[in-house]
Amino acid sequence: MRSVVIFAALALAAGFLVPRYASEMRAPPKPAAAARPAAPGVAAAGNSRSVVVPPDARGHFLVDARVDGRRINFMVDTGASVIALTESDAARLGVHPAQRDFVAAVKTANGAVRAAPIRLDLVEVGDLVVRDVAAVVLPDEALSDNLLGLSFLSRLRRFEYSGGELVLEQ
Numbered sequence: 001m002r003s004v005v006i007f008a009a010l011a012l013a014a015g016f017l018v019p020r021y022a023s024e025m026r027a028p029p030k031p032a033a034a035a036r037p038a039a040p041g042v043a044a045a046g047n048s049r050s051v052v053v054p055p056d057a058r059g060h061f062l063v064d065a066r067v068d069g070r071r072i073n074f075m076v077d078t079g080a081s082v083i084a085l086t087e088s089d090a091a092r093l094g095v096h097p098a099q100r101d102f103v104a105a106v107k108t109a110n111g112a113v114r115a116a117p118i119r120l121d122l123v124e125v126g127d128l129v130v131r132d133v134a135a136v137v138l139p140d141e142a143l144s145d146n147l148l149g150l151s152f153l154s155r156l157r158r159f160e161y162s163g164g165e166l167v168l169e170q
Contacts (some may be wrong), residue, residue, distance in 0.1 A: 080149030
């Protein structure tokens with residue numbers, strides 16, 4: 001019985017002391033990373049490029065992009081599978097899908113709607129460049145903002161919410 005009590009006391013002491021010493025023996029903290037770029041499109045340290053997007057007054061992340069050479073505004077939407085364009089903005093890009101092209105059923109915040117799948121040759125946000133990107137065109141009444149979805153975001157090295165800002169890195 002005495003050996004059981006001694007063993008239990010040692011196990012209890014080890015349970016308190018081992019985590020404390022283990023945390024002290026961890027690798028030293030990494031040096032502070034280089035400062036994040038202050039403006040969209042500023043190159044980060046190393047070979048990567050990054051864009052830092054501050055939230056707007058509503059807490060949304062809006063970016064000015066160039067799609068096939070033309071300027072288009074987007075709201076970044078990690079819940080959107082693909083880039084979604086309003087019919088008006090698609091027309092500004094020279095994309096005019098016919099009624100028969102609206103074959104994809106998509107669910108939006110405004111309900112289910114038909115969309116026309118397209119491919120965008122080039123999407124640029126600051127210095128970030130992605131080619132051959134899947135997108136859909138939605139009727140103007142179905143979408144208030146163009147959405148920069150995962151067909152663009154998933155092709156970046158990373159995207160994350162950090163320090164109240166959205167960081168996109170390629």
